[in-house]
Amino acid sequence: MKYYVNVTAYYVLLGNSRFHYSEKHVLWNPSTRREMYIECPYAYNEAYKLNYGICYDRLTDDFKVVLVIDDRYAIYSCKNNSWSEKKLGIKYYGFFTGIFVDGATYWVLRDDKHTIQIVYFDPRTDELKGLQKPEQLNSDCNSGLTISVACLRENMCLYSVSGEGDDDMLRFRIWRKEKGIGAGGNPNWEELLTFEIRKPRDWWLGVLCFVENKILIRLDEKTFVYYSPTEKTFEEIDGNEAHNLYSTYCSELVRYRNSLYFPVQAETRSIS
Template identity: 25%
Template sequence: MDDYVANFPEDTVNEILLRCPVKLLLRFKCACKNWYALIKTPKFIQQHLKKNRSPLQLLIYDIGDIDDDSCPMTLISEENSQTFLGMQDLIGYVDGLFLMYGQINSAALWNPATREVRSLHLPSPIIDYSPNFGLGIDPLTNDYKVVYFLHYKAAVYSCRRDSWRVFKIEDFDKPPPFDKEVRRTYGTAYLNGNYYWLLINNNISTILLFNFGREMFEEIEGPDPDPKSPYVYAFGMMLLDDSIAILNKKMVEKFYYDIWVMIQPGVWNKLITFQCFPHFISCYDSSLILVTRASRLFSYNIRTNKTRYLGFQHSCLKDDAAFGYSGCGVFYYKESLITIKQQEDGELDH
C-alpha cells in the first residue's frame, strides 16, 4: 500500500484527504504509514476542520429518567451506541467537541467522531444543584476551555494548562453577575469565543456572557418587555446568521413565537414573528428541531417557513418536550479529528 501511494504527488494526496469525512480518515490511518503520520499531525487536523465539507451529523442521546441520578446517558442515533454512566446532559459543539456532565464532580470532554473521552474533575463538589456549564475556545491560543458557575462559585478549566482556575471575589471589580438571586437558565449558545446563558427572573431576561480569551464574565440586558404583549416569555436561545437570538413564546396566540436578534451588547431587534408546532427540542442554523406525536424528528426553517423530516424516529422522543428540557437531546454538528487525549508531557494533543 505504501509503495502504491508513493506514486501520487504529496500535495494531491493531501488535498484529497482533507476533503474526506472523519470516519473514512480513521480507516485510512490503518491503511498506510505515511497517511497515519499525516492525519495525526496538528496542522492536518486544523486544515481538515476548515476544508472538510461533509454534511452535518445528527447526534441524539437519551438521558432516561432525569430524576434518577443512576441513569446513564446513551447515544441512540448510531448503530453502535455509546453509554456513559453518571452522565446526564450534553452541551456543544465546538470544533466537533462536546462537554458531558452529570453526577457529583462528573464531567468530560467528548469527540463522538473519534470516540475519545477526556475526564475532568471539578475543583469542588457540587451537591445541591446542577451547575451551568460552558464550552469554548480561546481564539488567540486555540486553547479549549470549560467554565461553570453555580451561585457563589465559578471556575474555568484550560486544556493546555490541564488545570482549573477558581474565581475569587477579588477577581471582580463589582459583585460577580452570577452572585445574585436564583435565576433559571432557559438556553445557551456559543459564538466567537464567548459563551452565553439566557437567565430569567420574574419574566425579565438577562444574558450572562463568559469570554474564554479574557476569562471574564459579563452581564448583558435582554430585550425590553413589550407593554403591548404582556403575555410573552422567553422560551429559548439560538444562533441565527452568526448572531445571538432569543426565542419568545406568546401565551395568548397559540403557537406564535417572536425572535429577537442581538445587534450589539444590550441592543436587540425583533426579527420575525411566526407560527409553528410547540414541541421544540433544539436548533441549528436558521432551523428549529421539533418532535411529533409519532416520535419523529422534523426541522422547521424560520426563514423559508418549511418543515423537513430528518429521517429519525425513536420511542424516547416525546412530543411533550420543552425547548432544551427533554429526556432526549438533539444536535446537528460538524465532525472533526480534534483529539483530546492527554499526552505524557501534560499538553493536549490538538
C-alpha cells in the first residue's frame, strides 16, 4: 500500500492510489505501530480524482478522514466509527493531499471554471468552505504559476512559484495566514519571504517545513535543499539523506521532524 496523504500529530493516512478514488484506507500511528482499517461505503467511480485529508476535532476529541470527490465529500469519524456524505454546490478538481494545521485541513484546488481556490474542512461543523487568497494572487490567469499550501512552524502558509518559459530561475513567494480556523473565509495574509533559485531540469516543487531556522524545499523528484532566510543561501541535501526523504510512490513528504521520517543531521553542500 502506498501512502499519499498528510498527517496530524498522531496519524498517517494510507491508501492504494494517490490520484484516483480508493475505497480502502488505513490510519496508522507511527509511534505505537498500530493501524486501523476503514472502507468507504459510497459507490464512487474509480476514475474520479480524489483529494484526501485527515483532521483532528479538538471539541469532540475525534479524528476525521475527509475524501473530496467531484461535487461531494465523505467524512469518516474515528470516534463514532461512521461515515457521512455531503453535497457541494460546486465541483472541485485536483488530486492533492490536504495539510492539517491550526485546527483545519486545507487544499489548493480548481473549480469548474478552472479558477484556483483554497478550500478548507472545518471539523467543528463538518463543512467544506472556501478561503480568500492573498490579493496578489487573485489574478491567477498566469499558467506558469504554481500555488500550494504548507505548514511552517504550525502556521498555515501559502506559496506560489513562477518560472515558465526560457527563464532559468524559479521565484518563490510565501504568505502566512492569520491564526484561526478559516478566519471567517477572508483572512489576513502576511507575506513572509520572496526568493529565487536556479531552475532544475524537471522541477517538482514543494515548500515542506522549517528545520531549525531553515526551510526545507523539494526541487525535483530527488533533490531537496535548505533555504536560510537570514543568510539568503541554499544548501543541497546530499546522498542517502535526500534519498530517505523521498519514496518513489510518494509525492507528499510527511512532516515529522527528528522522528521516524526526518533526519536529525542531514549532510549538505552549498549551491548557488
